[in-house]
Amino acid sequence: MTLDYWIASPLALALGRALAHFLWQGALLAAALRVALFLGAERSSRWRHRAATACLLAMPVAFGVTVALLLAGGGSSVASLTVAPRMVFDPAISQDTPAAPVDWLAWLAPLWIAGVILFYAFRLAGWVRVDRMRRRGVCAAPVEWQQRLRALAGAVRVSQPVVLLESCLATVPQVIGYWRPVILMPLGALAGLSAEQVEAILIHELAHIRRADYLVSLAQSLIEGLFFFHPAVWWIGAVVRAEREYACDDDVIALRPNARTYAAALTTLEQSRWLAIQAAAAANGGNLIGRVRRLLGESAPARVPSTRASALAGALVLVAGVAIVLMAWPAARSFAQAAPPAEAAADKQSPATEAEPAVRNIEELEKRLANKQKEIQEAEQSVAKAQELLQRNSAQLDLSMQNAGGHTHEMAQVEEQLRQAEDALKQVKGSQVGRSQEMLQQQERALQQAANQVQELANGKLDEALRTQQQRLARADMALHQAWAANGEKSMADIEKQLQQARNQLERLSESWSQQGDSELAQAQPPEAPRPQTATESESVYQKWLNEDIAYIITAEERRAFLAVKTDADRDQFIERFWRRRDPAPGNGANVFKQEYYRRIAYANQHFASSVPGWKTDRGRIYIIYGPPDEIDDHPNVPRQLWRYTQVSGLGDDVEIEFTDPGKTGELRMTAPPASHGSYWQVMVSVSDAAGSVARSLQAQGFPAIPYPVRADRPSLTQVLVGPYPDEASFAKAKAALEAAGFHPVRAQ
Amino acid sequence: MTNPNELPRPTDAELEILTVLWSRGPATVRDVHSVISRRRPAHYTTVLKLMQIMADKGLVKRDEKQRAHIYSASRPREWTQRQLAGDLLERAFAGSASSLLVGALAARKASAAELAELRKMLDEYEEDKR
Numbered sequence: 001m002t003l004d005y006w007i008a009s010p011l012a013l014a015l016g017r018a019l020a021h022f023l024w025q026g027a028l029l030a031a032a033l034r035v036a037l038f039l040g041a042e043r044s045s046r047w048r049h050r051a052a053t054a055c056l057l058a059m060p061v062a063f064g065v066t067v068a069l070l071l072a073g074g075g076s077s078v079a080s081l082t083v084a085p086r087m088v089f090d091p092a093i094s095q096d097t098p099a100a101p102v103d104w105l106a107w108l109a110p111l112w113i114a115g116v117i118l119f120y121a122f123r124l125a126g127w128v129r130v131d132r133m134r135r136r137g138v139c140a141a142p143v144e145w146q147q148r149l150r151a152l153a154g155a156v157r158v159s160q161p162v163v164l165l166e167s168c169l170a171t172v173p174q175v176i177g178y179w180r181p182v183i184l185m186p187l188g189a190l191a192g193l194s195a196e197q198v199e200a201i202l203i204h205e206l207a208h209i210r211r212a213d214y215l216v217s218l219a220q221s222l223i224e225g226l227f228f229f230h231p232a233v234w235w236i237g238a239v240v241r242a243e244r245e246y247a248c249d250d251d252v253i254a255l256r257p258n259a260r261t262y263a264a265a266l267t268t269l270e271q272s273r274w275l276a277i278q279a280a281a282a283a284n285g286g287n288l289i290g291r292v293r294r295l296l297g298e299s300a301p302a303r304v305p306s307t308r309a310s311a312l313a314g315a316l317v318l319v320a321g322v323a324i325v326l327m328a329w330p331a332a333r334s335f336a337q338a339a340p341p342a343e344a345a346a347d348k349q350s351p352a353t354e355a356e357p358a359v360r361n362i363e364e365l366e367k368r369l370a371n372k373q374k375e376i377q378e379a380e381q382s383v384a385k386a387q388e389l390l391q392r393n394s395a396q397l398d399l400s401m402q403n404a405g406g407h408t409h410e411m412a413q414v415e416e417q418l419r420q421a422e423d424a425l426k427q428v429k430g431s432q433v434g435r436s437q438e439m440l441q442q443q444e445r446a447l448q449q450a451a452n453q454v455q456e457l458a459n460g461k462l463d464e465a466l467r468t469q470q471q472r473l474a475r476a477d478m479a480l481h482q483a484w485a486a487n488g489e490k491s492m493a494d495i496e497k498q499l500q501q502a503r504n505q506l507e508r509l510s511e512s513w514s515q516q517g518d519s520e521l522a523q524a525q526p527p528e529a530p531r532p533q534t535a536t537e538s539e540s541v542y543q544k545w546l547n548e549d550i551a552y553i554i555t556a557e558e559r560r561a562f563l564a565v566k567t568d569a570d571r572d573q574f575i576e577r578f579w580r581r582r583d584p585a586p587g588n589g590a591n592v593f594k595q596e597y598y599r600r601i602a603y604a605n606q607h608f609a610s611s612v613p614g615w616k617t618d619r620g621r622i623y624i625i626y627g628p629p630d631e632i633d634d635h636p637n638v639p640r641q642l643w644r645y646t647q648v649s650g651l652g653d654d655v656e657i658e659f660t661d662p663g664k665t666g667e668l669r670m671t672a673p674p675a676s677h678g679s680y681w682q683v684m685v686s687v688s689d690a691a692g693s694v695a696r697s698l699q700a701q702g703f704p705a706i707p708y709p710v711r712a713d714r715p716s717l718t719q720v721l722v723g724p725y726p727d728e729a730s731f732a733k734a735k736a737a738l739e740a741a742g743f744h745p746v747r748a749q
Numbered sequence: 750m751t752n753p754n755e756l757p758r759p760t761d762a763e764l765e766i767l768t769v770l771w772s773r774g775p776a777t778v779r780d781v782h783s784v785i786s787r788r789r790p791a792h793y794t795t796v797l798k799l800m801q802i803m804a805d806k807g808l809v810k811r812d813e814k815q816r817a818h819i820y821s822a823s824r825p826r827e828w829t830q831r832q833l834a835g836d837l838l839e840r841a842f843a844g845s846a847s848s849l850l851v852g853a854l855a856a857r858k859a860s861a862a863e864l865a866e867l868r869k870m871l872d873e874y875e876e877d878k879r
Contacts, residue, residue: 169833
């Protein structure tokens with residue numbers, strides 16, 4: 001998957017194309033070097049070595065520049081680079097014809113990288129092995145040779161200190177390192193050769209050090225690994241190695257002119273190595289014969305053996321051919337597909353060519369159709385993705401609704417919007433089939449935008465912002481609470497202001513959120529399906545909060561205050577404070593009261609629902625207000641349930657509430673006042689006032705109160721029972737108090 | 750005498766001592782120590798202990814006729830070289846390492862025929878000079 005992505009990246013394509021370009025670039029450089037070596041046949045090996053090294057170094061430079069041009073210039077430079085070789089074959093092709101995108105060339109990049117990594121891994125292991133030879137199986141050379149080496153180093157103009165070691169692992173004299181160079185002599189070489197010969201060999205090694213050949217060799221390894229696929233690199237590398245040895249041989253002869261001694265030393269070393277390890281004889285040796293022949297002044301050796309030269313030439317021609325085909329083929333293909341009909345007609349007037357434009361047109365149309373179908377597919381995919389996001393979103397909303405019940409209105413609103421967006425998306429998707437292509441395109445664009453926006457919605461930024469605001473609000477509210485308690489009116493006003501600001505900010509955020517949703521819907525939705533007004537929605541949300549969510553616990557004053565509030569922002573503020581006032585530990589994490597309250601609603605809805613929602617039933621109401629009973633006597637066959645509360649705050653101890661179903665409605669009802677020790681006062685409640693709120697209000701004034709249905713068949717007409725009062729004195733006192741508070745109590749039966 | 754096939758592969762420290770013995774010929778512990786300490790700091794007792802262990806392993810032979818014991822490598826250098834070159838990793842990376850080889854001779858060995866030709870060339874050169 002990631003590879004697919006990477007393949008599609010401009011870098012991969014640029015690399016792939018640059019690799020294809022390198023096929024001819026490398027061949028060209030090798031050819032240039034061949035010509036240079038031919039012209040400079042009489043030049044020194046140093047010059048020839050430099051030429052070969054320059055060619056080698058030019059390779060990564062050429063490759064890098066090509067990659068950079070392809071990355072920077074994009075199409076134009078590709079075209080110009082591509083056109084050059086193509087012109088050779090077909091001068092008629094206009095340079096303006098753009099090369100078709102050659103996507104498959106991008107696949108060369110990962111293959112190439114894998115190859116390079118493999119090569120480098122081996123080279124690294126080899127380097128570790130070589131570097132280890134500095135320390136493993138070595139011992140210091142005799143002192144007299146160390147002194148001789150120092151003198152020779154001065155003569156060869158090597159400035160860094162050189163260590164001379166005898167090695168039991170090295171089979172040939174060699175140099176390791178550049179900054180702290182070590183010359184390894186095979187064991188026995190120092191004793192087996194004459195002093196003059198050892199000196200010659202040492203001069204050769206010192207020459208390597210002065211010329212920094214170890215570094216060059218490392219760089220060469222890197223370049224060879226980079227372009228392992230190209231024979232030209234290996235050929236140039238071989239030239240560099242050969243000329244390097246020639247150049248060092250020249251240095252030896254310059255200082256110790258006895259060529260025969262030196263040649264004999266090399267031969268002896270080669271022979272002792274051959275004896276050292278009885279391995280299968282290599283088919284062809286190194287270049288030693290050439291070097292000895294050169295040292296002994298015989299005819300200059302063929303730098304490259306003729307058989308190998310012809311093989312190399314063949315390989316290079318092959319590589320260049322492949323490169324040109326790679327470059328030319330996509331261009332030719334694009335020409336065949338995309339050339340304007342007029343040009344083709346002008347070329348030749350044969351019937352076949354006359355038919356071509358029509359065929360091309362059909363092909364073009366087919367191609368477009370295929371593209372279109374692909375686009376539709378993609379759009380469908382994005383719709384599916386959007387739906388998935390929407391589902392996830394609504395799941396999140398459900399969750400957050402439970403967690404933050406006070407903001408149900410926001411959540412419900414957004415949820416509703418999202419659901420509508422989903423519907424709209426479905427509609428759009430459904431209507432795609434059978435419409436014209438242009439219509440499809442428009443729809444797809446709208447879908448894409450909608451999907452993007454839904455995605456943005458889902459990215460949680462707004463969520464986070466809202467959360468932050470809510471937290472700030474909570475803090476401010478708490479401060480307000482404290483200020484209220486302290487009766488510091490001035491600071492309270494300040495905090496109120498602050499709170500208002502925070503509230504406004506939240507409002508703006510919600511607005512932008514809903515606007516985003518609106519615009520998304522406007523784009524995604526067909527015009528014939530108008531969206532419900534947001535205002536009514538939010539109104540109904542608040543209405544629901546008042547009449548359903550907290551109907552049982554809101555006091556009459558609070559209810560009046562809430563109904564007096566005009567703006568949604570103020571309503572939100574009110575709700576926030578409503579819960580804050582009931583929080584047993586304000587500002588200390590989640591509101592335990594609120595959590596428990598919503599849990600009770602959920603429980604009631606789950607367990608007591610019949611023809612009416614669970615929270616509206618008698619059992620639901622009692623459960624929500626007083627919590628789970630301490631004991632339940634359940635007689636499902638009668639049916640009858642007896643709930644026992646050992647202690648109910650505001651009501652008394654050992655309260656029993658009986659639920660039966662006399663009307664056989666399938667719903668258990670509270671048919672008698674809670675059985676307790678004492679008498680009750682009934683307080684009638686007008687239909688517009690919820691019994692729960694009146695009961696709460698009475699409780700707030702110190703009366704033990706409980707909402708109670710007047711008639712089993714009319715649950716909406718409720719009353720409040722006040723009591724129980726254990727004796728007549730307190731009973732009478734309560735009546736007086738109730739009347740003073742503006743109620744008309746009636747003794748309950 | 751130890752079975753050559755069972756002779757253990759020398760460790761790096763042991764190989765260093767063997768290298769000294771191959772280079773300088775039979776030597777006392779003191780001689781070996783003086784060569785080793787020229788390249789890196791080493792304790793005489795460490796070298797002594799090592800060489801005693803090597804004698805037990807059969808890597809070196811100990812001549813106890815003189816007061817200072819004289820040690821010599823029990824196997825020629827070529828034998829140990831072959832033993833070490835048999836290492837799989839050595840073989841796997843020898844080719845890669847040889848491409849980094851900078852020295853008087855190519856990484857690739859000359860064949861027997863080429864060696865013979867080299868000898869012939871040197872001899873002919875000698876005769877021409879005369």
